[in-house]
Amino acid sequence: MDPSIGFRLLGPLEVRVRDVPVPITAQRESVIMAALLCHADTLVSTEQLVDAVWDGVLPANPANQIAICVLALRTKLAAAGAPKDLIATRAPGYFVRLDDAQLDTRLVDECVARAEEAEEAGRLEEALAHLRAALGQWRGPVLSGMRSRWLKSEIVRWEERRVALSEWCIQLELDLGHHHRVIGELSAMVADAGLRERPREQLMIALYRAGRSAQALSVYRVTRRMFLAELGIEPSKHLRGVHDAILASTLSMTPAARKS
Known part of the structure; x- marks a missing residue:
């Protein structure tokens, strides 16, 4: 151009x-x-x-x-x-x-x-x-x-579109094993995310992989309280599954391999 x-x-x-x-x-x-x-x-x-x-x-x-x-x-x-x-x-x-x-x-x-x-x-x-x-x-x-x-x-x-691209970008960072460097960015995204679950899930995963499981679980508790207070519902089954895997220390510490 x-x-x-x-x-x-x-x-x-x-x-x-x-x-x-x-x-x-x-x-x-x-x-x-x-x-x-x-x-x-x-x-x-x-x-x-x-x-x-x-x-x-x-x-x-x-x-x-x-x-x-x-x-x-x-x-x-x-x-x-x-x-x-x-x-x-x-x-x-x-x-x-x-x-x-x-x-x-x-x-x-x-x-x-x-x-x-x-x-x-x-x-x-x-x-x-x-x-x-x-x-x-x-x-x-x-x-x-x-x-x-x-x-x-x-x-x-x-x-x-900016929000969707940001979430895609963060997912690539996580897939590349860059969880340490996106925690701050994700924390800011969560603060602006309203009731969007994906950045909360991504932050939980990043914190868990960085060895900060207690903080990851805290993110879920805050999310759950917000959903119950504002929507009267629990977080999605998927997010609950991420929480349970962190609680049980069974969530993978490494990104899943992608098919080429």
Whole structure:
């Protein structure tokens, strides 16, 4: 990808041309830019952009207001040196012509594809490196500060993907025997995980393999209390099985061998 133009959604919206930030501070312009980038190279209708910008009462002639904002975006991008047709018009709306520009969400997709290929071939260290590169694209909450109900689904989708990639990454670390070095990272993940069981299970396994069985069992007790208090149910049968294996010292101390 050509690094002279870069777009970043995985954090505050950021647009750079020749490594110089393009100031897009007006809320309406930011929402439109984000909406177009979430669907780069795909037509986004004026009606969809209206929904993205206004959650409530519409102004008079909202389509005209969208056109004014798009013109302002084109002017700022062109002044920074971006192609004039970067934001193209095609009835009934607009689309970002990404071409060779960098977009962080696409970089994530590329890294994940490489990680899947490497893991399938048994190259776990390589797969782990690609996943770390993918996770490195996040700079904070997705589109932080963006107020748009229409964009909420995209924000949630990418936040959930970050969590899933983090759990996959940790699993590779555990499969490679790196339990000592992920305990701190897992502890932070558990603090933010809500009622997700997998990072709790991974932390229990990492602690057990590090010789810290008492702490591993403590993680389970805290998890069980939380589930009973908030959901009125016990943890899953699988997590209970991990707990019982730790209690009986029968959980494997080494990662299971993978089939090549």
